[in-house]
Amino acid sequence: MFEILKDSPLFRGLEQNEVDTLINNTLHQIKQFSNKEVLAFSGEKVEKAMILLEGKLQGEMVDLAGNSLKIEEIEPPQMVAAAFLYGPQSVFPVNLSVLINGKMLVIYKKDFTKMLSDDQRVLNNYLNIVSGKAQFLSRKITFLSFKTIKEKIAYFLLQNLNKDTNIIQMNHSQKGLAELLGVARPSLARTISEMESDRLFLWKRNLVTILDIKAVQAVLGK
Amino acid sequence: MFEILKDSPLFRGLEQNEVDTLINNTLHQIKQFSNKEVLAFSGEKVEKAMILLEGKLQGEMVDLAGNSLKIEEIEPPQMVAAAFLYGPQSVFPVNLSVLINGKMLVIYKKDFTKMLSDDQRVLNNYLNIVSGKAQFLSRKITFLSFKTIKEKIAYFLLQNLNKDTNIIQMNHSQKGLAELLGVARPSLARTISEMESDRLFLWKRNLVTILDIKAVQAVLGK
DNA sequence: GCAAAAGTGTAACAATTGTGACACTCTTTG
DNA sequence: CAAAGAGTGTCACAATTGTTACACTTTTGC
Numbered sequence: 001m002f003e004i005l006k007d008s009p010l011f012r013g014l015e016q017n018e019v020d021t022l023i024n025n026t027l028h029q030i031k032q033f034s035n036k037e038v039l040a041f042s043g044e045k046v047e048k049a050m051i052l053l054e055g056k057l058q059g060e061m062v063d064l065a066g067n068s069l070k071i072e073e074i075e076p077p078q079m080v081a082a083a084f085l086y087g088p089q090s091v092f093p094v095n096l097s098v099l100i101n102g103k104m105l106v107i108y109k110k111d112f113t114k115m116l117s118d119d120q121r122v123l124n125n126y127l128n129i130v131s132g133k134a135q136f137l138s139r140k141i142t143f144l145s146f147k148t149i150k151e152k153i154a155y156f157l158l159q160n161l162n163k164d165t166n167i168i169q170m171n172h173s174q175k176g177l178a179e180l181l182g183v184a185r186p187s188l189a190r191t192i193s194e195m196e197s198d199r200l201f202l203w204k205r206n207l208v209t210i211l212d213i214k215a216v217q218a219v220l221g222k
Numbered sequence: 223m224f225e226i227l228k229d230s231p232l233f234r235g236l237e238q239n240e241v242d243t244l245i246n247n248t249l250h251q252i253k254q255f256s257n258k259e260v261l262a263f264s265g266e267k268v269e270k271a272m273i274l275l276e277g278k279l280q281g282e283m284v285d286l287a288g289n290s291l292k293i294e295e296i297e298p299p300q301m302v303a304a305a306f307l308y309g310p311q312s313v314f315p316v317n318l319s320v321l322i323n324g325k326m327l328v329i330y331k332k333d334f335t336k337m338l339s340d341d342q343r344v345l346n347n348y349l350n351i352v353s354g355k356a357q358f359l360s361r362k363i364t365f366l367s368f369k370t371i372k373e374k375i376a377y378f379l380l381q382n383l384n385k386d387t388n389i390i391q392m393n394h395s396q397k398g399l400a401e402l403l404g405v406a407r408p409s410l411a412r413t414i415s416e417m418e419s420d421r422l423f424l425w426k427r428n429l430v431t432i433l434d435i436k437a438v439q440a441v442l443g444k
Numbered sequence: 445g446c447a448a449a450a451g452t453g454t455a456a457c458a459a460t461t462g463t464g465a466c467a468c469t470c471t472t473t474g
Numbered sequence: 475c476a477a478a479g480a481g482t483g484t485c486a487c488a489a490t491t492g493t494t495a496c497a498c499t500t501t502t503g504c
Contacts, residue, residue, distance in 0.1 A: 061367055069367045084360075087353030093360035120339070130352050131309025137359035138306075138315035144366040145283055145291045145404055147492090148460070175481060182367055184462050189483060191461095205470090205482095369462090370490070397451060406492050411453060413491095427452095427500085 002105065008051055008077035009129050013121050022119060027111045032103045040081075040096040049112040050080035055102015059094035060179075070179040071140065073099065082126070083133035085109060144182060146220075149191040152181045154219035157201070157208060168208040224327065230273055230299035231351050235343050244341060249333045254325045262303075262318040271334040272302035277324015281316035282401075292401040293362065295321065304348070305355035307331060366404060368442075371413040374403045376441035379423070379430060390430040 002023075005011055011019045033039055033055065040046075042061065057074040059081075071094050074080055084090050107115070116123045146152045156177070160168050170177070174192070178185040192203050200216050202209045210216060224245075227233055233241045255261055255277065262268075264283065279296040281303075293316050296302055306312050329337070338345045368374045378399070382390050392399070396414070400407040414425050422438050424431045432438060 061364065071363070083353055083356035085353070087350050087357050089357050090353070093357070093364070117342070123345075127349065127352070128309050130349070130356060131305050131307070132311070134305035134352060134356040134359055135309050135311050135315070137356055137363060140363055141293070141359060141366065142283060142315070144363065173481060185482090186463080186484075187461050190485095193483075395451060407452090408454080408493080409491050412455095415453075 002053055004053055004077045005051065005105070008079070009132075010051065010079060010122060010125050012125050014119075022115060022122070023105075025118070026107055026115045028105055028107045030103055031106050032101075033098050034101045035098055038095055038097045040092045042092055042095050044092050046081050046084045046090045046092055047109055049082075049085055049107045049109065051105045051107075052076045052078055052080060053103050053105055055098065055104075056100040057096055058099050059096055061094050069182045070176065072136070076102070079129060080104065083130045083137075085112070086130075149181070149183050149187060150195065150219050152183070153188075153191060153195065154216050156181070157210065157216060158220075161210065161213075166210040166213065168210070170206045170208060224275060226275055226299045227273065227327070230301070231354075232273065232301060232344060232347050234347050236341075244337060244344070245327075247340070248329055248337045250327055250329045252325055253328050254323075255320050256323045257320055259320045260317055261320065262314045264314055264317050266314050268303050268306045268312045268314055269331055271304075271307055271329045271331065273327045274298045274300055274302060275325050275327055277320065277326075278322040279318060279324075280321050281318055283316050291404045292398065294358070298324070301351060302326065305352045305359075307334070308352075371403070371405050371409060372417065372441050374405070375410075375413060375417065376438050378403070379432065379438060380442070383432065383435075388432040388435065390432070392428045392430060 003016065005019050005023070006014065006016050011022075014022070030053075031050075039057065052074055053076055055076070057080065059071045059074065061069045061071060080096065081092060084092060116126055143152065143155060146155055157168055160170075162168065172180060174188060175185055178188040181188065195201065196203055198215070199211050200219075201211050225238065227241050227245070228236065228238050233244075236244070252275075253272075261279070274296055275298055277298070279302065281293045281296065283291045283293060302318065303314060306314060338348055365374065365377060368377055379390055382392075384390065394402060396410060397407050400410040403410065417423065418425055420437070421433050422441075423433050
């Protein structure tokens with residue numbers, strides 16, 4: 001049916017035909033979405049389980065002044081708002097908006113709950129997804145609680161470093177990174193420039209080459 | 223056996239004797255802990271489910287400079303590190319230290335997993351706990367992503383406001399609040415003082431009286 | 445009830461970050 | 475290939491927050 005579903009964390013360990021059977025036994029629908037659309041606003045109730053099939057979404061916090069903090073990007077075949085379907089306060093924590101057109105599988109909570117109880121493996125997978133989500137948020141907090149921009153940069157680089165090559169392939173523009181770190185874009189550029197002057201790394205567009213890894217680590221260790 | 227367990231979110235909906243039976247069928251131990259002890263360091267693997275029976279714990283992030291950010295306080299009969307037992311990276315996200323002497327129930331992961339599959343209700347409860355944890359962390363991020371200290375104060379007050387009385391009973395000292403908000407203590411005091419001068423509220427030790435709630439809301443809305 | 449410890453108010457000053465602006469470069473797309 | 479759009483480097487300046495210090499008050503523990 002949807003081949004990509006077999007690769008979803010939710011269906012790990014299941015065969016294609018098992019996934020198909022499960023989906024066919026569950027009420028569901030396919031929702032198309034297109035560019036720049038906002039699929040859900042922060043505070044809205046989460047009533048459906050959603051699995052992204054195509055396209056790309058992002059969750060971002062937007063304050064009333066219009067400043068935004070990008071929390072995460074969601075790509076297929078990830079679940080959307082997985083950790084916010086159950087629990088005491090099941091509302092979207094962020095605005096959910098479209099980066100790239102696509103579609104997703106939608107299952108209402110009641111039917112999703114039934115599906116979980118129908119298959120022990122899916123339930124286990126879901127538990128892992130939700131735990132993983134909490135762990136992701138926890139790392140995000142680690143991140144936000146670093147005080148200085150230098151610390152944030154150092155932490156980000158060390159997290160994404162390929163240890164063999166000392167090279168980091170950046171998935172974000174400086175603008176995007178500034179949003180991710182929750183700092184102003186020119187401030188980020190200035191700090192990067194300072195750290196380059198100190199010979200910690202070379203920052204060329206999408207490619208960052210670490211020159212002095214001990215110095216980068218020292219930013220966090222003092 | 224342990225009466226307090228019946229009130230634990232994990233065992234919601236179960237009778238005392240059902241809880242007793244479940245615990246008796248599960249390998250477990252009781253761990254005592256005493257003041258100022260650090261029970262686990264950030265990064266350590268989480269291998270046991272823990273339910274606090276007596277005393278009080280706190281989770282705090284400590285960076286290498288010694289600065290700390292208090293994430294939460296844990297009181298009986300809450301679970302400890304519930305969202306970090308499963309998932310891809312099951313390690314403590316914070317230092318777990320003792321605020322008040324006490325004891326906790328400890329169940330190794332393998333045995334805990336068995337208990338979850340033995341009782342559907344406990345499993346459901348656990349799912350709600352983990353989701354709730356993710357939601358808590360998400361709110362924490364909301365919090366940390368407010369830029370100015372004024373915004374943080376306003377948000378905190380509005381979250382804890384008793385809407386009938388316009389009074390907030392503070393559970394934290396200014397020192398503790400500063401840690402919670404991730405700001406320096408004198409900076410917090412200064413900002414509180416400014417907001418008092420602007421007649422937004424009166425801050426007397428443990429009691430905060432809101433004088434102009436619209437003005438407090440306006441701090442967040444502009 | 446008294447001494448010690450913890451918490452609070454406040455100040456001057458330093459450090460960091462944000463703002464707004466502008467020129468420039470790179471990428472996209474018709 | 476040209477124009478438009480998005481991203482980058484950089485600046486001067488403003489605003490906010492942190493640091494350190496010290497006197498004072500409140501709470502705790504014996």
